Amino acid sequence: MxxxxxxxxxxxxxxxxxxxxxxxxxxxxxxxxxxxxxxxxxxxxxxxxxxxxxxxxxxxxxxxxxxxxxxxxxxxxxxxxxxxxxxxxxxxxxxxxxxxxxxxxxxxxxxxxxxxxxxxxxxxxxxxxxxxxxxxxxxxxxxxxxxxxxxxxxxxxxxxxxxxxxxxxxxxxxxxxxxxxxxxxxxxxxxxxxxCGCKPTWTMQSYVDTAVKQIRDQVGKDRVICALSGGVDSSVAAALTHRAIGDQLTCLFVDNGVLRVGERDQVQKTFASQLHLNLRILDRTNQFLDRLKNVIDPERKRKIIGRQFIAHFEEESKKLKGVKYLVQGTLYPDVIESVSFRGPSATIKTHHNVGGLPARMRLKLIEPLRELFKDEVRVLGKELGLPDEIVWRQPFPGPGLAIRVLGSVTKERLAILRAAETIVEQEIRAAGLYRDIWQAFAVLLPIRTVGVMGDQRTYENVIAIRAVTSLDGMTADWAKIPNDVLGRMSNRIINEVKGVNRVVYDISSKPPSTIEWE
CATH class of the missing domain: 3.40.50.880 (Class I glutamine amidotransferase (GATase) domain)
Structure with a gap:
């Protein structure tokens, strides 16, 4: 230790x-x-x-x-x-x-x-x-x-x-x-x-210095790949590892078909063009969606996505000589939950990079953030020079939109959700609430309801808006978004997203609910 x-x-x-x-x-x-x-x-x-x-x-x-x-x-x-x-x-x-x-x-x-x-x-x-x-x-x-x-x-x-x-x-x-x-x-x-006589020496600069040395000592001259999603955790993990070993690191971004609008372009712009990391983008949309076809159970979705990720990482690593390590953005709350004195928590949902990993994985793990809370990761990101659009990005689940499309995941249903999710983010940003809210997103429900548009009966999809405030995601309260902002979201989604005729707002806290619906 x-x-x-x-x-x-x-x-x-x-x-x-x-x-x-x-x-x-x-x-x-x-x-x-x-x-x-x-x-x-x-x-x-x-x-x-x-x-x-x-x-x-x-x-x-x-x-x-x-x-x-x-x-x-x-x-x-x-x-x-x-x-x-x-x-x-x-x-x-x-x-x-x-x-x-x-x-x-x-x-x-x-x-x-x-x-x-x-x-x-x-x-x-x-x-x-x-x-x-x-x-x-x-x-x-x-x-x-x-x-x-x-x-x-x-x-x-x-x-x-x-x-x-x-x-x-x-x-x-x-x-x-x-x-x-x-x-x-x-x-x-x-x-x-x-x-206790302690001194205030726990700073992100001191953490960077120590973590860089630890990564260098662990890796030696071997090659490393990083599972880069574009979220703050994997982004900071990638930047910290790159600080330690430079071009020994190759970042792999897998386009799995369940990403938000512009996700792939944003990652390419930030990490390849601005930070000059070795970045390989793998388009595996069809493979992921084929495996998710007709899958309803959220746990099966998570495990399928997790295993597909690792399969593609290991496949790609074979093309890179000397790769022995995989970087992940595991945080301290994940570690704490696994060592609670009551034993590991009951499985509420599997994280794609934890429960979804195969029992016998060829690559060894590097988890440079496993001692940090989410807010500390953001401070570390600023210390490493990451842009604000990465550092302050709201959390996005590893399984992506697959667990926000409740029920069967299809290209058509994903298109509806992407359009709605984009509107939610645009209105949250326009209202100046993006930094105040932990997460705000849309969920496509597996039901249809009757509506009236242009004097005609419709029978179309329902979008739920979920927005919460939190310090670390362990507990959360539903965000008290002003009525006029909610009204603009609802109006835009119904008018601009084809196939939606009803919008609802989730006012559940965590616990008893989880932040994500699946």
Missing amino acids: ELWHDRILVLDFGSQYTQLIARRIREAQVYSQILPCTVPLATILAYRPQGIVLSGGPSSVYEKKAPSVPKDLFDQGIPILGICYGMQLVTHLSGGDVVKAPHREYGRAELVIDDRSDLFKGVGEGGSTVVWMSHGDRIERMPPGFRSIAHTGNSPVAAMKRDDHKRRLYCLQFHPEVAHTPEGSTILRNFVYEI
Whole structure:
């Protein structure tokens, strides 16, 4: 494992906010890494962390088989911050009492700060601050050696600490990582700077320098191909790998027939003409569409597309002497989900570059972005000199429009969807909303409805518009697009896209829905 910068480990107990903890610490330019709470003590110590955060979680510490950590972890002299369930676990393992609270405390609360010497330094200048609570248990009795450093009307011990040379333990009943705790970032910064002694060395420039060296060491003199889609992830992965090994890299762009309007031309312009990368464009439209013919199930679509991609990459790599590696734009959230302490997440949908890969693949993988969140990838893209139209491009699924054409994928149905999708993007950009919205796109539904056009009955297709706001795609809310913008989209789609007579707007959040419909 690389130990080239200060590191804060976040032990995950199943909280929906665990990723936010890591993100907030990284925003303080300190590297943070998430591990499942089930990892052995020896593994934790091998990372030589400057500090450890115990996340929240849905369990109660007094339940049978409640997740825990080795008690010896507290005796290593490493500063530890317990958040919500993490606080209750510290209490339980250190000899205090945790009980079910008379009333669940959820939502905003006023935190009265009793000690502003370290964790709350510079917080609550008027003596109190607003925090976000989400818990059903409370600290009935603090462990020996601990003292309360903040309280609320419902929680006499809303924060506590034990600060000695052997046990530097700090605990919060609230969640500093969420936006609803306005001074939460300051609290986390105090922990990593003041208490753990970390330096703000986690920058994209430092990441570039280290990643370039790692890629060079891994590849040597071998050749590499990159699966380039034109999206921000694969584009940044390609640019970073090119920075490391130059002409040893060849990018392959597969036109699979399920791309958006102008996708192929944009990739050719940016990567071949502007960035001067070795780029080969493979037109495999007919092969992909033949394999997708009459396929309805979205999982089958994803797996077919994933396997076809790899088949074409491997076929092309044989023409390039010495190719042993394939670059992919895997991000940190994909890695986190695969190592959750509850085990790999249930398969909601397969990513074409993960679940779609064949079990025995000839090429070895290079994943230079696997430590980064999406927003960090965008910063890295700017650091590498990629144009804004690539860096700020909204996410586009690997299987492309195949999973936005619900039901059978045909050239005719793809043409309808492409035209509608183009109008959605044009109107979002014209309204100045493109950077504010995580994703906005059209979906062609597998139904037809009755309409009236020119005094005549029609029986035609339905387009759904989907637009969401999000920080990282893990959770999302439907975007509150102004009615007049929605009206222009609907009017243009019905008037300009032949075969559509109805437009609907999706107002579902994630969860319970996913962002994509398939």
